[in-house]
Amino acid sequence: MPVSQPVWDLILAVHAFDWSDRVEQVFRLADSGITVRRGGSWVADAALCEADRDLLDALLPLAACRGRLAIAQLGQSLDGRIATETGDSWYINGQEARTHLHRLRALVDAVLVGAGTAAQDRPRLTVRHATGSDPVPVILDPRGRVEPGGPLFEGRRHAPPTLHLVGEGVRLPRPPSGVERIFVSSSGGEVAPQEVLDRLAERGLERVLVEGGGVTVSRFVAADSLDRLHLLIAPLLIGSGRPGLTLPPIERLSDARRPPIRSFRLADELLVDVCFR
Ligand SMILES: NC(=O)c1ccc[n+]([C@@H]2O[C@H](COP(=O)([O-])OP(=O)(O)OC[C@H]3O[C@@H](n4cnc5c(N)ncnc54)[C@H](OP(=O)(O)O)[C@@H]3O)[C@@H](O)[C@H]2O)c1
Known part of the structure; x- marks a missing residue:
């Protein structure tokens, strides 16, 4: 899982997002979109490398939860x-x-x-x-x-x-x-x-x-x-x-x-x- 700044930027955006009345939200990653659900599951509309997928899998459950x-x-x-x-x-x-x-x-x-x-x-x-x-x-x-x-x-x-x-x-x-x-x-x-x-x-x-x-x-x-x-x-x-x-x-x-x-x-x-x- 090498340092991947755009993916980390996306995770910070998910963290800052107000999830109170949303179940899912699309975030931009370069030319593609990543749909993130509250709780951290996600799906990308373009292929991602293994390192970027791992970073999202590891940290989105923390970034996309509230409370x-x-x-x-x-x-x-x-x-x-x-x-x-x-x-x-x-x-x-x-x-x-x-x-x-x-x-x-x-x-x-x-x-x-x-x-x-x-x-x-x-x-x-x-x-x-x-x-x-x-x-x-x-x-x-x-x-x-x-x-x-x-x-x-x-x-x-x-x-x-x-x-x-x-x-x-x-x-x-x-x-x-x-x-x-x-x-x-x-x-x-x-x-x-x-x-x-x-x-x-x-x-x-x-x-x-x-x-x-x-x-x-x-x-x-x-x-x-x-x-x-x-x-x-x-x-x-x-x-x-x-x-x-x-x-x-x-x-x-x-x-x-x-x-x-x-x-x-x-x-x-x-x-x-x-x-x-
Ligand atoms: N590798 C790592 O991820 C990592 C991370 C952090 C630290 N470290 C290293 O770990 C070492 C220190 O760790 P450590 O396990 O010896 O000590 P520690 O967990 O940092 O501190 C333990 C002390 O904190 C107090 N304490 C913590 N929880 C408490 C509770 N629920 N109730 C009452 N007191 C509580 C107590 O203080 P009193 O002793 O005053 O009663 C206890 O002895 C250092 O060498 C540090 O460099 C490594």
Whole structure:
């Protein structure tokens, strides 16, 4: 699925389209028309190359849906690691998978990372490897342990404000300008993922990308709070380090969840789209 700007432009147009009273709409792609149905199925009136078809298949279900959406991503090795033991994760994935991640960011209202990722990576969470708007960055930091430094805390005058979610009762100095602190209820240090999504939805942030790390995404999966999970599997073996998904143990395979998946090639990597709903 190499970068295909006209198809990506079409996906952004589908994303911006008001689907409230429409079931389908024709969008232009060069000289041809693509009929997109609400929900993401599509049909083209001219032949498309495999890469363009894959891009539409992978992303239109996200772009052509309205209402709430919770999607997570993990870039992982063949042995299911998202970073080394020291936390080095730059980069597990190659350029195409990174572009895919930035496209996911452009299709949501908010992008959320856990305290571990915010503290270790000090990410920017902006859309740089694709065209599109930056989502609102959110840090889930119930113990309030993330140091207020780095791009999510500093110099945000021209960027969407960072939402810093901390547990009720946590006392911290005032956040810098451009950072808004939101208190969330927690029980034994655990915040219910659904409460996080509800609090964001109250602010109009209905479409959320849970970008990592493994602990945070795992809690959303365990709570059954995700619609989809995009696993970006890269051909490397790390052998140890931070795990991707870690869920509560089950005794019998018959208790395992078996969500439907779709898969797409991203250069020499694999995108596995896990459809929970
Ligand atoms: N490859 C990738 O796609 C990817 C993506 C993102 C990050 N990473 C890498 O992953 C590593 C960090 O991942 P990680 O799994 O160790 O940590 P993480 O998921 O970023 O953060 C986990 C922490 O966030 C807080 N947290 C998250 N959900 C919570 C909930 N429901 N209730 C209460 N607290 C919650 C807790 O903070 P406390 O610990 O304070 O209790 C928890 O320990 C870094 O090395 C980063 O580079 C890789």
